[in-house]
Amino acid sequence: DIKMQKFQSFPCTFSTLRLLLLWGIVVGGSQLEGLCSEGEWEQGIYAKVTNPTLSPSHLKDLPGFTRSVYKRDYALITPESQVFSALPDWTKTSGAYLITPAMDSHFVMYIAQMKENATSALPQQDIERFLFVVKGEVVLSTGAEVFKLSVDSFAYAPPNFKHSVKSDISAVIVVFERRYQRLGNEDPGFLAGSTEQQPLVETPGEVFTLRKLLPTNFSYDFNIH
Ligand SMILES: *[C@@H]1O[C@H](CO)[C@@H](O)[C@H](O)[C@H]1NC(C)=O
Numbered sequence: 001d002i003k004m005q006k007f008q009s010f011p012c013t014f015s016t017l018r019l020l021l022l023w024g025i026v027v028g029g030s031q032l033e034g035l036c037s038e039g040e041w042e043q044g045i046y047a048k049v050t051n052p053t054l055s056p057s058h059l060k061d062l063p064g065f066t067r068s069v070y071k072r073d074y075a076l077i078t079p080e081s082q083v084f085s086a087l088p089d090w091t092k093t094s095g096a097y098l099i100t101p102a103m104d105s106h107f108v109m110y111i112a113q114m115k116e117n118a119t120s121a122l123p124q125q126d127i128e129r130f131l132f133v134v135k136g137e138v139v140l141s142t143g144a145e146v147f148k149l150s151v152d153s154f155a156y157a158p159p160n161f162k163h164s165v166k167s168d169i170s171a172v173i174v175v176f177e178r179r180y181q182r183l184g185n186e187d188p189g190f191l192a193g194s195t196e197q198q199p200l201v202e203t204p205g206e207v208f209t210l211r212k213l214l215p216t217n218f219s220y221d222f223n224i225h
């Protein structure tokens, strides 16, 4: 069970923190709820991901200004560092890579903004994929089954598993891709679910709640919290 070590973050709000929590960072989310104004909540729980605040106004016009920080074992990537461009073979989608192996990580993480009727492409050979919906809704087809994934839903596709993601309405998803590393004897299986359905992991004495989105056995070589 290799935990993802790197993460990506946005200006501080509760919705951001909730996201960080999912992605393996431990924060006292409930204590920080007060940081969000009502208006932000109306745009959805991940509004700060899909509609981020840009640089502070007094620094907005400074060329090259960024609050992003890159360290050996973590990175804080703020919206002004996100560069959106077409994703290879996806249609009607623009993507911003947040983490890539060029930054020494063992996975890729990107935001994909899918317009109405956009379609995904498959990952490369032997690459597993995990996706998480932060805005809108996507339809994931595996050939045998069709899944409607709304905000807070996720799916895991093992390496070389044929699937496609389509958005009937505009949607934003966060995608992790990684070269699968075999730890046990059994292959990982496809799965789709929603955060709410995942059991709470006991964390006695802590102020946060914790859920794991993938099974914790050796078929899966990483997890998302
Ligand atoms: C999306 O597809 C539907 C059904 O094919 C079509 O009616 C609609 O016009 C399309 N929307 C856009 C923006 O292309």
Ligand SMILES: *[C@@H]1O[C@H](CO)[C@@H](O)[C@H](O)[C@H]1NC(C)=O
Binding pocket: 184, 186, 189, 215, 216, 217, 218, 219
């Ligand atoms: C891992 O968990 C999945 C889902 O619960 C299950 O289908 C699979 O058989 C398990 N694999 C092993 C090696 O225990």
